[in-house]
Amino acid sequence: MTTPPRAYDVLLVEDDLADAMLVQDALTARGARNLTQVEDGIAALEYLRAPQSTRPDLIVLDLNMPRMNGRELLAVLKSDEELRTIPVVVLTTSAAPDDVTGAYRQYANAYVTKPVNLDDFEQAVQSIDAFYLDTTTQLPRS
Numbered sequence: 001m002t003t004p005p006r007a008y009d010v011l012l013v014e015d016d017l018a019d020a021m022l023v024q025d026a027l028t029a030r031g032a033r034n035l036t037q038v039e040d041g042i043a044a045l046e047y048l049r050a051p052q053s054t055r056p057d058l059i060v061l062d063l064n065m066p067r068m069n070g071r072e073l074l075a076v077l078k079s080d081e082e083l084r085t086i087p088v089v090v091l092t093t094s095a096a097p098d099d100v101t102g103a104y105r106q107y108a109n110a111y112v113t114k115p116v117n118l119d120d121f122e123q124a125v126q127s128i129d130a131f132y133l134d135t136t137t138q139l140p141r142s
Contacts, residue, residue, distance in 0.1 A: 026125035041068025
């Protein structure tokens with residue numbers, strides 16, 4: 001594995017501390033990643049709209065959260081001209097067809113169901129990371 005030329009910035013929108021730690025561990029295992037974790041959609045929007053915040057290269061989004069859930073946040077992100085180009089991967093426990101369809105209708109870039117097995121969970125996060133942060137061409141930073 002090669003180290004990326006710069007540390008990628010990931011915004012994790014996840015209210016479950018254990019899952020957030022697993023995502024952080026999986027991303028750290030692949031190399032330099034700057035991970036910012038917030039607990040709901042309102043906190044995510046506050047972070048994304050704060051002038052001092054670094055624009056993330058990727059948003060990893062849970063659907064089921066308090067205050068503003070992932071479905072609502074996704075709708076706001078993809079309707080905002082400044083934020084819509086940030087890739088959003090839904091990483092959630094729900095495999096319900098309505099959730100999957102709804103996420104793609106709101107222009108999620110990918111939908112991944114959280115595996116129950118710890119090793120599978122880590123592999124899923126590392127696969128997301130490898131594709132979006134190592135394989136795809138990123139928008140230039142402005």
